[in-house]
Amino acid sequence: MSDDGLGTAPNSSSLIPQSSLNIENLVAGYPGRVLVRNLFLCLPAPAFVAVVGHNGSGKTTLFRVLTGQLPYQGSVQLHGHEVRHLRRAATTGLLGYLPQRGTLDFAIAVRELVVMGRYRHHSLLSAYNPTDYALADAALARVGMAHLAARDFTQLSGGEQQLVWLAQLSLQDAQVYLLDEPTQQLDVYYRRQVFSLIHSWAVQGNKSVLCSTHDLDNLPELTGYLLNLSEPEPQLRPLSSATVQEARKWLEMPPLLVK
Numbered sequence: 250m251s252d253d254g255l256g257t258a259p260n261s262s263s264l265i266p267q268s269s270l271n272i273e274n275l276v277a278g279y280p281g282r283v284l285v286r287n288l289f290l291c292l293p294a295p296a297f298v299a300v301v302g303h304n305g306s307g308k309t310t311l312f313r314v315l316t317g318q319l320p321y322q323g324s325v326q327l328h329g330h331e332v333r334h335l336r337r338a339a340t341t342g343l344l345g346y347l348p349q350r351g352t353l354d355f356a357i358a359v360r361e362l363v364v365m366g367r368y369r370h371h372s373l374l375s376a377y378n379p380t381d382y383a384l385a386d387a388a389l390a391r392v393g394m395a396h397l398a399a400r401d402f403t404q405l406s407g408g409e410q411q412l413v414w415l416a417q418l419s420l421q422d423a424q425v426y427l428l429d430e431p432t433q434q435l436d437v438y439y440r441r442q443v444f445s446l447i448h449s450w451a452v453q454g455n456k457s458v459l460c461s462t463h464d465l466d467n468l469p470e471l472t473g474y475l476l477n478l479s480e481p482e483p484q485l486r487p488l489s490s491a492t493v494q495e496a497r498k499w500l501e502m503p504p505l506l507v508k
């Protein structure tokens with residue numbers, strides 16, 4: 250078995266250009282409850298994907314599959330690596346994940362928390378250096394939170410904390426980013442800023458960015474794809490005013506009870 254650092258066996262398709270995300274016949278859920286049923290999805294190149302759907306439609310469940318936290322049937326490949334065989338996807342820079350709720354129960358300065366996004370570039374015992382801190386400061390500035398660098402993270406508002414986590418995530422330099430409702434606690438101004446920022450990771454940074462959201466208002470002006478998990482057969486559709494409007498119609502109706 251090769252050791253490419255990802256803990257995966259050599260792949261016969263390794264000479265074929267790999268899609269950034271390829272899902273075939275995915276079935277996943279919890280005991281007695283299938284949430285994702287026969288999902289097929291191919292994201293040929295890094296791109297921005299907005300994942301929408303009613304509450305409970307399976308957005309977080311899909312992300313749990315993609316992060317290897319939930320067993321599944323079918324095939325799920327990130328850059329050609331089958332997720333169920335992946336070890337250390339985060340530490341090798343394949344995957345960066347921002348869960349819906351990230352709380353801490355110990356005091357820590359915002360800057361110290363953000364610089365930890367650089368962990369992949371350090372051994373366990375090496376200290377972060379001035380370059381790491383400069384990158385952390387720049388990341389904080391990009392989310393508009395530079396003025397909070399010295400503050401205790403636990404004393405920030407929910408929205409401020411969300412922006413600080415985003416700054417930390419941006420330092421991970423992963424190939425695929427999963428963000429679970431990153432604008433949930435943000436005001437109108439910061440929601441727009443965050444969509445613009447994570448969209449730039451895909452368009453300028455050549456990353457795959459999958460972002461679950463209930464915020465349809467900011468999507469029409471972005472390029473990329475829309476995935477509506479409330480549909481019986483969800484599929485990637487190009488983001489546009491028309492596809493967002495179509496999704497809105499779905500989401501304004503009661504969820505299908507067959508899921």
Ligand SMILES: Nc1ncnc2c1ncn2[C@@H]1O[C@H](COP(=O)(O)OP(=O)(O)OP(=O)(O)O)[C@@H](O)[C@H]1O
Pocket residue numbers: 279280282284302303304305306307308309310311
């Ligand atoms: N560990 C679990 N065991 C059993 N059921 C679960 C578990 N976690 C989540 N569920 C159920 O799975 C369904 C889908 O949950 P999921 O969190 O994926 O939805 P979501 O689309 O992210 O919803 P929201 O928009 O509210 O965040 C929900 O009905 C939830 O109650």
